[in-house]
Amino acid sequence: xxxxxxxxxxxxxxxxxxxxxxxDTKFHTRKVCVYYGEKQALFDVxxxxxxxxxxALIGPSGCGKSTYLRSLNRMNxxxxxxxxxxxxxxxxxxxYSREIDVVHLRARVGMVFQKPNPFPKSIYENVCYxxxxxxxxxxxxxxxxxxxxxxxxxxxxxxxxxRLDAPGTGLSGGQQQRLCIARAIxxxxxxxxxxxPCSALDPIATAKIEELIDELRENYTIVIVTHSMxxxxxxxxxTAFFHLGYLVEVGETEQIFTNPVDQRTQDYITGxxx
Amino acid sequence: xxxxxxxxxxxEDLRELDNVIxxxxxxxxxxxxxxxxxxxxxxxxxxxxxxxxDKRIDELESKVDSHAISMLALRQPxxxxxxxxxxALRIASVVERIGDYxxxxxxxxVALTQTPPVGPTRTIARMGNVVQGMIKTVLDAYLQRDADxxxxxxxxxxxxxxxxxxxxxxxxxYMMEDPRSISACAHLLFVAKNIERIGDHATNIAEQVHxxxxxxxxxxxxxxxxxxxxxxxNAE
Numbered sequence: 001x002x003x004x005x006x007x008x009x010x011x012x013x014x015x016x017x018x019x020x021x022x023x024d025t026k027f028h029t030r031k032v033c034v035y036y037g038e039k040q041a042l043f044d045v046x047x048x049x050x051x052x053x054x055x056a057l058i059g060p061s062g063c064g065k066s067t068y069l070r071s072l073n074r075m076n077x078x079x080x081x082x083x084x085x086x087x088x089x090x091x092x093x094x095x096y097s098r099e100i101d102v103v104h105l106r107a108r109v110g111m112v113f114q115k116p117n118p119f120p121k122s123i124y125e126n127v128c129y130x131x132x133x134x135x136x137x138x139x140x141x142x143x144x145x146x147x148x149x150x151x152x153x154x155x156x157x158x159x160x161x162x163r164l165d166a167p168g169t170g171l172s173g174g175q176q177q178r179l180c181i182a183r184a185i186x187x188x189x190x191x192x193x194x195x196x197p198c199s200a201l202d203p204i205a206t207a208k209i210e211e212l213i214d215e216l217r218e219n220y221t222i223v224i225v226t227h228s229m230x231x232x233x234x235x236x237x238x239t240a241f242f243h244l245g246y247l248v249e250v251g252e253t254e255q256i257f258t259n260p261v262d263q264r265t266q267d268y269i270t271g272x273x274x
Numbered sequence: 275x276x277x278x279x280x281x282x283x284x285x286e287d288l289r290e291l292d293n294v295i296x297x298x299x300x301x302x303x304x305x306x307x308x309x310x311x312x313x314x315x316x317x318x319x320x321x322x323x324x325x326x327x328d329k330r331i332d333e334l335e336s337k338v339d340s341h342a343i344s345m346l347a348l349r350q351p352x353x354x355x356x357x358x359x360x361x362a363l364r365i366a367s368v369v370e371r372i373g374d375y376x377x378x379x380x381x382x383x384v385a386l387t388q389t390p391p392v393g394p395t396r397t398i399a400r401m402g403n404v405v406q407g408m409i410k411t412v413l414d415a416y417l418q419r420d421a422d423x424x425x426x427x428x429x430x431x432x433x434x435x436x437x438x439x440x441x442x443x444x445x446x447x448y449m450m451e452d453p454r455s456i457s458a459c460a461h462l463l464f465v466a467k468n469i470e471r472i473g474d475h476a477t478n479i480a481e482q483v484h485x486x487x488x489x490x491x492x493x494x495x496x497x498x499x500x501x502x503x504x505x506x507x508n509a510e
Contacts, residue, residue, distance in 0.1 A: 230350060257352050259489030269352045272278045 056236035110184035116176030118168030154182035174205020310402035324380035435500035
């Protein structure tokens, strides 16, 4: 069956673009392996994440896509038995080197989770918490500005500007998720990781988040894990397909969904996986 | 082939598309064959039947249309499934055109039975044979998802074009020799053109089969042999 020598299929057009240096690489990852204790969850993943693009990670449950995502800002550190090997380079720094301040790293590489998880505090406090502890803002006026800007960027400002003191947990699910995005944006990250950000939302709230993702792409690099293939197709420029811990295929989203190279990708996106 | 979806009714939907295309294609094949037979045998009754039967192909085309549209809306097909639906739509409209040309040949046959017979019907029968073979092969290639078989069809179109060019010259010569044959020959010119167009449509289907199998249209331009558009026959 699967062996360690599996090659990742890279579509010719994609390889050409990369070679031409048409895009800036934000994350350069090579031979990434992740182990949970004895069990290996990721095998030699080579993947570049390009700046100001949305990269979608797709694959069946347990394929390693979330594990890969969480290794990008060392969220896996919180799991004792988890071990990561290989190179994960953000711009030109080694994410896993000893000198890295993990808190600072996670400010640069923010994260939004599947279930909206606002702090049990006011809307205002939810957004200003990060800038305050990171010392980004120097006074109340500064904080006010950051809160407003972040909520505007997250497309939530008009809905909450008159009740910033209301608890964040009182918002609807979709609003809570946008609040979490505002919270991530508030610390001026470069990359935003999203782990199934819409799977708990209704279609309208999902559409708003997708529209937001498209707008955020101008200023941020976004990596999104999603189980919805239509969502990956709608929001991303590049798509990477994972299966059984291997990166099977990565390419332009349009190519992946119209003419994938690898049979396993084809079987997965057309709903043929047994 | 379209099998092995986790949702089995998806497989059935895809098969249904193939079935309707197969039925349409078979019908167009028969219509064209009958039209040529009617022409060669000067059988006006058969020609009338061809004219009337074209309706059925049109009905099947709208069946493919609505089925494909509902699949796009309800199944959101991806990758090769998407190509199956898109090529079914395109091929159905091409087969419908083939049916129209067969019908037009039949109409002209009705007119031709009222004129004295003219010479080159044998060349027309030969052209018809080649094109009939092309339609049959290309439909088989579609149903078997066989791009190599489809490529052969593309190559055969050159022969049809060459026959059309020579037929064109032949008919011009007949008309110059005997003006009383002009009415029949003019109809035969259109018949020849219709057959040539059907050949072109068979190659269009062949290109769609290539797209269906490989995800891209065939690259190199196919050889063309139709020079009738540039042909002049002088009266000396």
